[in-house]
Amino acid sequence: MNTSFARQRYLMDFTLHSMLRRKGRNLVLFTVYCLVIFILASVMFFGQAIRQEAKTVLADAPEATVQNLVMGRHALINAKWVPVLQNVRGVRHAEGRLWGYYYDTVNGANYTVMVPPSKDAEHQLQPGEVIIGPGIVANRSLIRDKYLFLRANYGEIFRLKVKDRLSSDSALVSADLLLMSEPDFRKFFQLPDNVFTDIGLTIRNEREIPTIIGKIGVRVPGSRVVTRSDILRTYQSIFSWREGLLLALLGASIVAFVIFAFDKAAGLSGEERREIGILKAIGWETSDVLAMKFWEGALVSAGAFLLGLVLAYGHVFFFQAGLLEQVLKGWAVIYPDFHLKPHIEVLQVVTLAFFTVVPYTAATIIPIWRAAVTDPDAVMR
């Protein structure tokens, strides 16, 4: 055991000295490898943490919301459907919800304007009062620190007193929220009294939801029901490896990595071939040469993998994924300032290692094996 360990250590010493002779080349290799791992791991950590966050945070989202569809588009729903939905067996409570969007020409930001539900005592507002989210606080100056002036699309200026500001801890769900009283909301958007944006339902038994949806489809024609499990499923697919730009980013990194590993696998430099030839000529076994090159591949990939992983974790959870922010922000003015709860899974790390470290190590071994089994004289020539 000790002899074998000592032997491997001597091989490692030899490998490291040999790598030091090609310092520049190996340093570039290590940096590129580390960068690929860093990008892949950052996206993986961020995606997983967001999915986890959505799962926990949205666990209390409305059990079902009923929308009205007109020509395939979400339209306002008539208030007459509220009592109809309330009478569906299994529905505990039905309440019309008012929410919409407002484009603020002052700073070019979009706000989500919402009326707090009647059961929410903490955020109840009088006409003329608003509660604003942290993203609005950061992007819009208030008059005398407490008044917000908004211009309705028909020209009237609304002077609204900021009653409260939502906590910055909640920015991920409330950055662009502007809470308003119902009379103000209807006046601001010129909405008649008999319409809502959609209707929120509280349901007694979640297992009855499919039956209730069936009944709603019959009683409220043209409606569409979005359930809490739909919402959760939507967020479980967000940033999954199969989707959009993330796929492009991952694809580009993986292709770059494959080219990089293939280049390594495709051929050895003349110097490396000569080195193998000399080692064989002075009596090294093929297995020794393979072990030496295995250590070369393993040391580079293990080092780059571990360092890339640690840097990615720091980037996502200590520096708020600053490098991804510009991609995520797009053209939006308001971007939430949020700290994700750190989340890491053994399976993810193992998968990432399997798709990067294993192919790279294999890619370094194969050409060496080909050179090592050839006659030393032929290799040196």
Place this chain on the structure above:
Amino acid sequence: MSIRPSSLMIGTLLLLGAAVLALFVHAYSSTDNGLAARARLVGQLGLTDLALFTEARYTRHPSQADLHSAFQDHPMSLDHFPSGSLVSPPRHNFAPRTGVQQ
């Protein structure tokens, strides 16, 4: 006596390995970073989505978006918001349900 390169390398790898283990410890022992506050607000206000992409309505509320969001203004009106390429249409839009007009 000079340090053997293999000792240095093994030491560095062990250090990095310990740092990765520390990440797991950090992740499992970290505070919730305001998670409880966010969950509470969602319950109080009945929020349905994360405010991650505020540039377009179908990316601000992907779970509530209608069926043709990206092309709804015109059949050839391609999605021009960058976040549209990050957020896919909600899965439930593809699952027909009995009795509900989709």
